[in-house]
Amino acid sequence: MNLILLGADDLTAQDHARVTDPRRLRHLREVHRANVGDEMTLGVEGGLIGRGRLERLDADSAEFSLTLDRQPPAPLDVHLLLALPRPRMLARSLEHVTALGVKQITLLHTRRVEKSYWQSPELKEDKIRQHLVLGLEQARDTIMPTVTHEKLFKPFVEDRLPALMTPASGTPPRGIIAHPGMPDECPRAVHEPVMLAIGPEGGFVDYEVEKFMAAGFEGVHLGERILRVETAVTALLARLG
Known part of the structure; x- marks a missing residue:
């Protein structure tokens, strides 16, 4: 603390x-x-x-x-779209991304996310708050992130994602999907808002990748190594920041 x-x-x-x-x-x-x-x-x-x-x-x-x-430290201008990890990994991931300064987190259902994960006690509001507080205490920050749940992939990418990518005010975010086999390396020190999509263990399926790409996202990778979600999240945010 x-x-x-x-x-x-x-x-x-x-x-x-x-x-x-x-x-x-x-x-x-x-x-x-x-x-x-x-x-x-x-x-x-x-x-x-x-x-x-x-x-x-x-x-x-x-x-x-x-x-x-x-004032608390400046936030990291990244909206994280995170395919819901298994419960233990979710707890650690929330703490890590909060410590790194992320203020908008969307937990997303995808094909390879086990439906049972959505019933986990770790998704209760008080449990999520506990992990966010630990992240703030670690980083000496005071601004609580916002966490939203999207349990249906298609309605999210077709109905709500376009509005997030073309806000009524402010700079539109740069959409980035991190997925093995993508042609480009993850950029470094991005000086613009970013919406970062990260898949579950096993990654996104082709249909999901296509939906993100159709929404204007660019595909990136972190090299040849296949990382656990919590490791990939930390590595990607560190590079983007």
Whole structure:
């Protein structure tokens, strides 16, 4: 936990916070080995980051005086379209992409996604939020990503994707589909909005690739190695950023 993420309920005044949940208290005691007078990095969800001085710590709460004076790191301008991974991989992937600065995540059903994955407890709102919070704490960020679910592939690519690719305002994103066997390497340090599509274990089927290409996406690869989804996601985002 490189940042203690505060919610609105934690703030007792503009410059004071009281933390009461067991997870953060345990981390303060067992990892930070915090003592009264220690200073550490804190931030308010959706807001500023700064320093907090520990004023009081007991079994039930920790109290901080706050000096919040800087903005969170800039987001990565990538909308990630991620074919729903198996549950354990989903948890790790959400944490990784959040730490890398992604703020828009669409979990997508594709042919090779097991339908049972959509019934996983990992998709419950509170579980997803837990993983997003861990990613923010790791990266010292405060801006929570938005996660949407698209359980039907064809209606998404035919009805909703075109509007995402041609927004009413702002710069249209550059569509990129990462898939083995594509002709071009993934670009590096892209200075424009990107919509990045990544398939499941086993990749997209030909029909799905064709649908993305018809929507204006360009196909890219990461070389000859076949990577796990969580590894490929991290590698692609690092190159694009």
